[in-house]
Amino acid sequence: MAKHLIKNIYTADPSAHVFNGKIYIYPSHDIESGIPENDNGDHFNMRDYHVFSMESIDGKITDHGVALHVKDIPWAGRQLWDCDVAYKDGKYFLYFSLKDKNDIFRIGVAVSDKPEGPFVAVSDPIKGSYSIDPAVLEDNEKDYYIYFGGLWGGQLHRYRNNKAIENPAEPADAEPALCAKVAKLSDDMLEFAEEPRDVVILDENGEPLKAGDHDRRYFEGPWMHKNNGKYYFSYSTGDTHYLCYAIGDNPYGPFTYAGIILTPVVGWTTHHSICEFKGEWYLFHHDSVLSGGKTWLRSIKVGELEYNEDGTIKTMEGKTPWKG
Numbered sequence: 001m002a003k004h005l006i007k008n009i010y011t012a013d014p015s016a017h018v019f020n021g022k023i024y025i026y027p028s029h030d031i032e033s034g035i036p037e038n039d040n041g042d043h044f045n046m047r048d049y050h051v052f053s054m055e056s057i058d059g060k061i062t063d064h065g066v067a068l069h070v071k072d073i074p075w076a077g078r079q080l081w082d083c084d085v086a087y088k089d090g091k092y093f094l095y096f097s098l099k100d101k102n103d104i105f106r107i108g109v110a111v112s113d114k115p116e117g118p119f120v121a122v123s124d125p126i127k128g129s130y131s132i133d134p135a136v137l138e139d140n141e142k143d144y145y146i147y148f149g150g151l152w153g154g155q156l157h158r159y160r161n162n163k164a165i166e167n168p169a170e171p172a173d174a175e176p177a178l179c180a181k182v183a184k185l186s187d188d189m190l191e192f193a194e195e196p197r198d199v200v201i202l203d204e205n206g207e208p209l210k211a212g213d214h215d216r217r218y219f220e221g222p223w224m225h226k227n228n229g230k231y232y233f234s235y236s237t238g239d240t241h242y243l244c245y246a247i248g249d250n251p252y253g254p255f256t257y258a259g260i261i262l263t264p265v266v267g268w269t270t271h272h273s274i275c276e277f278k279g280e281w282y283l284f285h286h287d288s289v290l291s292g293g294k295t296w297l298r299s300i301k302v303g304e305l306e307y308n309e310d311g312t313i314k315t316m317e318g319k320t321p322w323k324g
């Protein structure tokens with residue numbers, strides 16, 4: 001069963017990685033800023049990130065304090081959303097979602113010598129970046145791929161073919177669903193090395209999932225992990241509140257829909273990462289149990305993730321007792 005990890009502040013969107021033999025968690029830091037809840041996500045008005053580490057899953061969790069604050073990001077407008085971190089050649093790169101001064105979500109990068117930060121933001125967002133929820137895969141210890149994108153407040157429906165469109169809308173129900181995006185990162189880790197591509201998810205007939213297939217189509221919160229040579233692309237279905245996954249043979253896909261990892265949690269959003277530590281697999285995610293169900297005040301959790309013999313993932317129940 002999953003347990004809450006942090007009870008003194010609200011945290012969400014946990015990206016977990018193993019660096020130097022410890023688990024490092026990079027969550028969003030939820031706060032009560034008094035902005036009323038709306039479909040644009042204005043109530044998620046976060047201003048900084050804290051980094052956490054653990055030497056064992058059941059051990060003490062260390063809060064390393066503020067690793068990056070919005071006031072120290074030169075191009076910042078508002079709303080620091082989900083982030084992720086990758087390590088290359090002695091440096092740690094923190095990729096973050098933030099609205100610029102025109103209220104457009106972009107993806108930024110900040111750099112540190114240490115996994116816990118503090119991180120120093122690069123002066124501009126990644127060229128050609130848009131939308132939210134960066135997640136980085138290190139593949140074969142040499143290539144790095146960044147996945148991103150989120151509908152509604154995450155603004156993904158405002159783009160087609162990587163360009164802003166005049167009349168933002170989701171496709172009609174019978175059209176192919178909007179996809180998360182993936183791009184290889186440049187050698188210096190600070191830019192896209194190519195135009196972002198669609199992360200296509202196929203159904204059981206080899207057809208791309210349709211926009212009306214709300215129980216299975218991509219909404220936000222991408223994550224990529226590898227197991228036994230297969231690439232597992234996992235994500236949130238947003239308005240139907242599932243964490244789902246799809247399996248492919250390479251970082252770009254296509255991926256074939258494979259099932260539900262986690263049924264809906266308490267709270268509107270569901271967002272996760274998957275991490276192997278000391279031979280066991282773990283699901284990090286969040287719910288709104290500790291705030292009594294407030295969607296914008298979430299708390300991160302961890303639970304064991306299990307595979308079936310055929311490489312599929314066992315479905316877990318998202319609702320846990322309200323005492324947390």
Ligand code: FUB
Nearest residue numbers: 044081082220221269271
């Ligand atoms: O935390 C703000 C947003 O809520 C994230 O970027 C989304 O994935 C959702 O969890």
